[in-house]
Amino acid sequence: MWLLVSNPTARSGLAANRLEGAVALLAAHGVEVAVLATLPHGGTVGAVAAALQSGAASGSPYRGVIAMGGDGTFHEVANGLLRSGVRADGDVIPLALLPAGTGNNQARALGLPLEDLEAAVARIAAGNTTPMDGARVTAWDEHGALLGEAWAFDSVGFGFSARALRYRFEDKAEVEQMPLWRAIYRDELVYAGALVRALVGSSFEDHRFDAQVTTVHGTRLYEDLHDLVVNNTRFYARAWVLDPTSRHDDGEMELVAIRGLDEWAERALVDLDGSPFRDWFDAAPALLRAAWFDLELRERPAGPPIPAQVDGEPWPAVRRVRIEVAQGAIRVVV
Numbered sequence: 001m002w003l004l005v006s007n008p009t010a011r012s013g014l015a016a017n018r019l020e021g022a023v024a025l026l027a028a029h030g031v032e033v034a035v036l037a038t039l040p041h042g043g044t045v046g047a048v049a050a051a052l053q054s055g056a057a058s059g060s061p062y063r064g065v066i067a068m069g070g071d072g073t074f075h076e077v078a079n080g081l082l083r084s085g086v087r088a089d090g091d092v093i094p095l096a097l098l099p100a101g102t103g104n105n106q107a108r109a110l111g112l113p114l115e116d117l118e119a120a121v122a123r124i125a126a127g128n129t130t131p132m133d134g135a136r137v138t139a140w141d142e143h144g145a146l147l148g149e150a151w152a153f154d155s156v157g158f159g160f161s162a163r164a165l166r167y168r169f170e171d172k173a174e175v176e177q178m179p180l181w182r183a184i185y186r187d188e189l190v191y192a193g194a195l196v197r198a199l200v201g202s203s204f205e206d207h208r209f210d211a212q213v214t215t216v217h218g219t220r221l222y223e224d225l226h227d228l229v230v231n232n233t234r235f236y237a238r239a240w241v242l243d244p245t246s247r248h249d250d251g252e253m254e255l256v257a258i259r260g261l262d263e264w265a266e267r268a269l270v271d272l273d274g275s276p277f278r279d280w281f282d283a284a285p286a287l288l289r290a291a292w293f294d295l296e297l298r299e300r301p302a303g304p305p306i307p308a309q310v311d312g313e314p315w316p317a318v319r320r321v322r323i324e325v326a327q328g329a330i331r332v333v334v
Contacts, residue, residue, distance in 0.1 A: 001060065002026075002096075002124075003051055004033040005044065005077050006068035015069075015100060018117070022068060022098055025118055029125035033066065038073065042313075048080025052093075056086045064094040064333070066124065070101015071154050075311035078134065078330055079151050096124045096333035102238075103312065105154050109233040109248055110334050124333055132248045134329030135232060137310055139318040147316050153330075154311040155236055156323055158297060159209060159227040159258075162309040209306050210298040213255065215290035227258035230293060230323055239273045243287055251327035255288040295321040 004023070008016040019035070026033055036051055038044045048065065055062045067077035074097055081095055098121070099107035099114050110130075113119040137156055139147040157165075211222045222228070229236060231254045234246050243254045258264055269275060297306050297319055305317030 001055075001062055002031055002033045003036055003048070003055070003062045003065040004068060005036045005038060005048060005065065005073065005080075006098075006100075007038040007073065018100060019068060022117060022121065025121040026066075026124065029121055031121070031125055034062075038069070038076065042076070044073075044076040045080045045083060048077055049084040052081065052084040052086045056084075061086065061088065062093065063088075064096060066096045066098060068098040068100055070099070071103050071105050071312050073101065074106045075151075075153060075313060078153055081330065082134070082151055092330050094127070094129045094331045094333055098124075105233045105235040105238060108235045108238070110332060112334070128334055129331040130249065130334050131328030132330050132332045133232060133251060133253075134326050135230075135253060136322075136324045136326060138322045139308070139315065140320040142319045144320075147318055150310050151329070152232060152310050152323070154231075154233050155309075156230045156311075156321070157228065157309045158211070158295075158306050158318075159225060160207065161227050161229065161237070162307040162314070163207070165309045165312060166307050166314045207303060208300060209303065211257070212296040212298070213288065214294040215255075215288065215292065217288070217290060220288075222257040224259055225257055226260045226263070227256075228295075228297075229256045229258070230254070231256065232325075235273070240267065240271050241273050242267070242271055243289070248332075249328060251325055252289045252291050253293070253323065253325055255290070255293060257288075291327075292322070292324040295323070297321070 004026070006015065006019045006022075008019050023033060023035065034051075036047060039047050052062055052065065065077055065081055067073045074095075078095055081092065086093060097107055097110070097112060098117065099112055104114055107114055110132075112123065132153065135152045135156070136149070137152050138149050141147055208224050208226060211225055211228050213220050213222060229242075231242055231246070233248060234241060234243075236242050242256055246254060256267075258267070299306050308315040308318050308321075
């Protein structure tokens with residue numbers, strides 16, 4: 001028996017039909033599942049942990065857990081899996097992914113089929129796994145009070161892109177209250193609308209910030225930043241390949257400091273997946289790769305707090321962050 005975690009109300013209710021089809025396909029491949037619906041406000045993490053612990057205590061442990069959704073669902077299910085502490089033969093039980101999100105960075109990085117549900121189910125039935133890195137993220141405020149702890153598997157970010165993600169979640173919550181409008185304004189349109197809000201806001205207010213970054217390589221001060229991203233997967237924001245040599249199990253993450261939209265445009269020319277200009281440049285802008293990062297973020301005196309995100313989920317504004325990679329933290333089906 002596998003635990004299948006999904007949000008049947010996603011995509012304006014269209015996900016319920018996809019979930020029903022997935023359960024039938026899994027059964028046809030000999031994979032029996034128990035379905036657990038996601039919960040709002042981060043409740044999925046605790047629900048997954050409790051379900052896995054209950055299965056283990058009953059003497060009928062789950063063989064693995066399946067996340068059906070996008071990078072946010074993967075994040076919550078993986079965090080719940082690690083919180084549960086449930087293991088089999090001394091190892092973490094496997095985590096499988098049925099891609100059904102908008103970005104799908106994890107699925108793209110692992111080479112999973114995005115549109116072919118039957119092919120994705122066949123991968124789960126085959127049961128081949130690979131280790132995948134995770135990163136322990138710990139954040140404090142300016143007074144040293146603990147703000148939060150979590151595992152990250154996709155990215156940790158600060159600044160403009162984190163602000164756009166926050167706006168996206170605000171817009172999505174508003175639209176969910178308007179049934180007619182939510183059938184139109186969803187998925188990529190919500191991202192686009194949030195991006196416009198962030199762009200307009202940055203033209204009227206100084207959103208730049210500084211970051212002091214310490215790694216095994218030493219300490220470096222990045223000034224006048226627009227964005228700061230610490231990335232774990234091969235892909236970022238669905239289409240950017242920030243480091244073509246990056247792997248999901250290499251024990252390191254890549255830090256990218258962006259000082260303006262012009263630098264994002266430069267990165268697009270070099271790093272955007274499928275860009276025809278990639279071969280015109282000798283190398284992409286410099287990256288900082290390391291197994292751990294200590295970040296001290298400094299906002300401008302009259303500027304707003306620096307927004308943060310972990311795996312595409314909004315986090316509170318932070319001042320100090322430690323990101324520590326755990327190589328092979330989980331096993332994923334590929």
